[in-house]
Amino acid sequence: MNTERTRFYRDKVNGKFMGVCAGIADYTGVDVLWVRLAAVILTLSTGFGFPLYILVGLLAPKKPGHLYGNREEQKFWQGVRQxxxxxxxxxxxxxxxxxxxxxxxxxxxxxxxxxxxxxxxxxx
The missing domain is CATH 1.20.5 (Single alpha-helices involved in coiled-coils or other helix-helix interfaces)
Structure with missing residues (x-):
């Protein structure tokens, strides 16, 4: 299996702050709006959301620009991961x-x- 396309990356290009929510959305295929909403709810309800976000933002590698050739290829690799x-x-x-x-x-x-x-x- 192509490990470069099946691992988690933070997506700085489509992200707002560190690209963690956009990376989770890219990895899972879920719309980024729902991932951001879940992150806000996690932060407000438990208080662990923001520290966890920062930790993942510091540890996760940045998504390479050459990862997908087109949208169809991106959908295929999301299916492989799921x-x-x-x-x-x-x-x-x-x-x-x-x-x-x-x-x-x-x-x-x-x-x-x-x-x-x-x-x-x-x-x-």
Whole structure:
């Protein structure tokens, strides 16, 4: 597994203060508004929220700029972090679909082209 894309980073680019809430949102795929709201509620109810935020902000590495190529890649890696098994099943299903579609294309061209059909059978 690509550990660079599956670990936690603080996101200074999308963050307000130290980027901890934006990093949690990026890591989990939850909207950053809900993460910030949870941090405020944790701080107001227990008092541990702000010291914990500062501690994570000091210890967590900053998110590299080259981490994701596009939004689709970001969503894929969030899915990997949330449920690696489910993501592997989805990838296998996509490959099975591609294989099925290629088999359909092959059978279409082979059935309409006897010379190509003979060539494929000779290669087997």
């Amino acid at each position: 449920s690696p098994g489910r993501t592997a099943r989805e990838v296998r299903a996509k490959f099975r679909d591609i294989d099925r579609r290629l088999a359909d294309v092959e059978s279409f061209y082979v059935s309409n082209n006897p010379r190509l059909s003979a060539e494929i059978e000779r290669l087997r």
